[in-house]
Amino acid sequence: MSDIVVGAGASHSTLMNTHWDQVVHTDRAERFRDALGQARDAVAAARPDVAIIIGSNHFRGFWLDMIPPFTLGVGEVLGAGEAKTPSGPQRTEPEFARALAEHLIDRGTEVAISARLQIDHGQTHAIQYLLADLPIPVVPLVINVFAAPLPRLDRCAELGRNVADAVRALGGDRRVAVLASGGLSHQLPWPADWRDPRGDDEEFLVEAWLNGRGDWQRYDKRRREIITAAQPVLFPEFDEQFLADLESGQLARYTEYSSAELEKLAGNGGQELRTWLTMAAALGFAPGRRLAYSPMPEWLTGMGVGLIEPVGVS
Template identity: 60%
Template sequence: MAKIVLGVGASHSTLMNTHWEETTHKAEAERFRDALHATRDRIAAAAPDVVLILGSNHFRGFWLDLIPAFTLGVGECNSSGESGTPQGPQKVDVDLARHLANELIEGGRFDLAYSARLQIDHGQSHAIQYLLDGLDVPIVPLVVNVFAPPLPTFERCAELAGALRAAIADYPADTQVVVVASGGLSHRLPWPDWRDPHGEDEDFMVQAWLDGRENWSDYDVRRRQIIRAAEAAITPEFDDHILDLFTAGKASELAGYSTSEIEEQAGNGAQELRTWLMMAAMMDYIPAERLAYEAIPEWLTGMGVAVLDPSYSYSP
């Protein structure tokens, strides 16, 4: 049967690619990048047959014409390639992906959307770029809606993770699985609640999310300008608390947070922590090893990396 051999949580930021030279917190940036490289080596050492990537939507493959809470890629997968991230077709373990869909839906474990032609963005491809660099391993992509409210609750995300864990265990092939959660930690993007935009920039964003499916590049220059003009809103105290929960084997406490609590304490970008919670749940909440945390205002984000390794002996 299939076995989950490693879990990884890692922040992402396309500003790593587009504004590295302009980053003034260079030492912090290099430490975070080094942690990604070290994590890539840990993934390689785990010798996975497939990597399940839990990532967020950034209005590149999902638009306001259709926003599922959870979407599993079960066929073709294309990456949008924005801001220097990988572009084009990505190799998917279709057999495992379709097994998961069948077990969850037909098995009555969980109802989620699936796509035989999924487009992902840097919510997934940033992890492919840095954590799977040089590794010839297929993926199974799962996109979680974290930016177009109403959002799935943290508790519901944990429930899906439990269903995925059981479905993986039922897979008949001798398959080693690594689970990667991409996103977080604290940050605030200048993105509105699409249901109640205020001002010209927010109106523009919502219009782009409505109309951008076929021509998102037409909106990208101004969209990028709005993001680059935003001031960083990082809360290291919150990030430390979350990472402490992970290292103590208490990540399940994340399931008790509400969407509004996360927004107030750590910004809308911290809603991506849903993927970290799901990864930890799939690892049965074993203690994590904290590889890095850096608050990098030029990237607007508290950048963290944690690894959950069942074979590793952690000191209390």
């Protein structure tokens, strides 16, 4: 029987790759970076055969012409390569991914599938740091966290539970890591609602989200300028509580929030915490370990790393 042997969650930010020389809170940045290394070592120690990476996509692999709530990469997986993140074909295991998709649908989670999926830093950041130098194939599971209407948080937890059931139902004896990329609190300078953009920047972003398929690089320079010009908005008290709830095994309580309530507490970037909830649900909401928390205004994000190691799995 296959089984999940480790779960990890980590924030992502391409500014970590491109703006390290502008960091003021160096101790915080180094604490986060070192925690990524600790998480990577814990993943390596668990000896997984495959890693399911639950993450978002920042309109470089999905666009408003087609954006499902949940999508599983079941074939070729390509890194977009923006901001010094991994680019090109990634190591995959299509047979496992396709079987996983079938089992998920049998359990009532109708995931979309992609036989050629382009992922961006919403997942390649995890490949770059949590799987650094590890020859582990990946199965991307993309959750829509940006284009309203978003999937309910309780449905994300259900997805996680069904991932666990599906892994156990698969034949063989694969050891599976489940990694979550995103969060913690942050506020992106994006439209509150893509259906109602306000001002030139928001209208440009919606245009990029709608028309970027096959041509996202054309929009990337100005997109990057809009992001780097943003004023940081963090919610450290929320982040501290979220990580405390990870440690006590209480993350399931966040499934009671609506999207609007979560945004009020953690900013629009806090919608990415769906990835952590899905991962934690796949681990049975077992108590975890907080490895680091670093509020990083320079990276516009509350940067956290957490780990869940299931009891009884050797």
